[in-house]
Amino acid sequence: MQKTLKIRKIALLTALSVLVIAGCGKKQGKEGKADQKNPAVAVDSAAVAGKKIPYALKEGKRLFSHYCAVCHGETGDGSGQYYGLTPSPANFTDKAFMKTLPDEKLFKAINEGSASVGKSNMCPPWGKSFHSEETEFIVAYIRTLTGS
Ligand code: HEC
Numbered sequence: 001m002q003k004t005l006k007i008r009k010i011a012l013l014t015a016l017s018v019l020v021i022a023g024c025g026k027k028q029g030k031e032g033k034a035d036q037k038n039p040a041v042a043v044d045s046a047a048v049a050g051k052k053i054p055y056a057l058k059e060g061k062r063l064f065s066h067y068c069a070v071c072h073g074e075t076g077d078g079s080g081q082y083y084g085l086t087p088s089p090a091n092f093t094d095k096a097f098m099k100t101l102p103d104e105k106l107f108k109a110i111n112e113g114s115a116s117v118g119k120s121n122m123c124p125p126w127g128k129s130f131h132s133e134e135t136e137f138i139v140a141y142i143r144t145l146t147g148s
Pocket of ligand 1: 063064067068069070071072082085086087088089090101106109110114117119120121122123124126138
């Protein structure tokens with residue numbers, strides 16, 4: 001009788017300690033994850049805040065290829081799949097043209113559409129598709145397309 005009680009007690013204690021250890025392990029695991037997450041975010045925003053390179057340009061390129069290249073062309077020269085559009089899609093590799101487009105105007109044209117900067121309505125407004133930060137990434141990427 002005494003012996004079985006002792007065994008039960010040991011079994012109970014073992015079960016309890018397993019639970020406690022498991023609980024602690026879980027907690028540590030959670031903390032570990034949070035710790036891993038924060039530096040990652042910090043690195044990302046540091047890269048964006050410091051230089052616009054490389055994350056902003058990489059993301060700008062990805063968005064441009066996905067949403068804009070069909071008209072503006074993969075290299076931005078206006079020779080996309082819908083080349084026959086009138087007027088033709090803006091040529092972002094044209095240095096003289098790009099000089100007439102300050103960042104704010106470029107941003108506005110993308111955000112509110114080409115009609116918002118006094119052009120045709122052939123370029124749709126993208127403001128509802130992108131976060132303003134993403135539009136800035138696209139602007140930064142478009143700036144690289146003149147090759148200078
Ligand atoms: C359906 C085809 C089409 C798509 C897709 C498109 N554009 Fe355009 N875009 C045009 C055309 C056409 C013009 C020229 C409008 C004009 O000159 O009247 C233009 C002009 C522009 C201009 C120049 C405005 C100016 O001041 O001359 C910018 C900037 C621009 N597009 C950015 C973008 C970006 C960024 C994307 C992708 C997010 C995009 N466009 C997607 C057709 C398109």
